[in-house]
Amino acid sequence: MVKNEITAQNLRSAFGGESQAYQRYLVWGNKAEEDGFPNVGLLFRAIAYAEEVHAGNHFVAHDNIEGDFLVASGAGFGLGSTTENLAGAIAGENFEIEQMYPTYYLVAREQQEKDASLSFHYALEAEKIHSKLYSEAKEAVEAGDDYQLDYVSVCKICGHTVKDGTPDRCPICGAAQEEFKEFRR
Ligand SMILES: [Fe+2]
Numbered sequence: 001m002v003k004n005e006i007t008a009q010n011l012r013s014a015f016g017g018e019s020q021a022y023q024r025y026l027v028w029g030n031k032a033e034e035d036g037f038p039n040v041g042l043l044f045r046a047i048a049y050a051e052e053v054h055a056g057n058h059f060v061a062h063d064n065i066e067g068d069f070l071v072a073s074g075a076g077f078g079l080g081s082t083t084e085n086l087a088g089a090i091a092g093e094n095f096e097i098e099q100m101y102p103t104y105y106l107v108a109r110e111q112q113e114k115d116a117s118l119s120f121h122y123a124l125e126a127e128k129i130h131s132k133l134y135s136e137a138k139e140a141v142e143a144g145d146d147y148q149l150d151y152v153s154v155c156k157i158c159g160h161t162v163k164d165g166t167p168d169r170c171p172i173c174g175a176a177q178e179e180f181k182e183f184r185r
């Protein structure tokens with residue numbers, strides 16, 4: 001599995017970031033429901049699951065080793081309005097898209113860490129879509145509307161996230177349609 005310490009550190013860091021994003025999105029999803037935006041709540045719940053997939057992928061790409069490890073998170077902290085929470089979510093996703101995953105991926109490639117580079121690649125591609133979905137949701141909420149959607153599908157293998165239409169095959173990892181988990185109200 002993972003042989004190089006820098007990639008191992010990056011896996012632990014990414015595991016920490018994704019684990020925290022998972023929890024944060026569930027809290028922010030509850031708040032969106034309270035604020036009268038149930039579809040935004042649904043989006044937060046679905047994307048929380050995608051982050052759970054990423055955290056799990058990073059975890060199993062890492063060797064089983066003993067020790068205590070501190071993991072950091074690059075995103076904001078605490079509860080705001082749903083608009084503020086969506087802005088925080090977009091900032092966190094964009095940090096991962098622009099800074100974190102491209103560099104983690106390149107380092108893992110350079111170190112010929114196959115499992116880690118695949119795990120970082122899956123996350124990078126899925127986060128691009130998360131940023132877009134959250135941006136659309138934020139626009140709707142700022143206009144006083146809920147986000148328009150019927151259901152959200154998330155690939156259990158790579159965390160790819162799709163609104164209103166499960167693909168025949170995952171465009172990121174190639175998984176079959178049955179590998180998608182659907183989130184509905
Ligand atoms: Fe994400």
Ligand SMILES: [Fe+2]
Nearest residue numbers: 155158170173
């Ligand atoms: Fe996938």
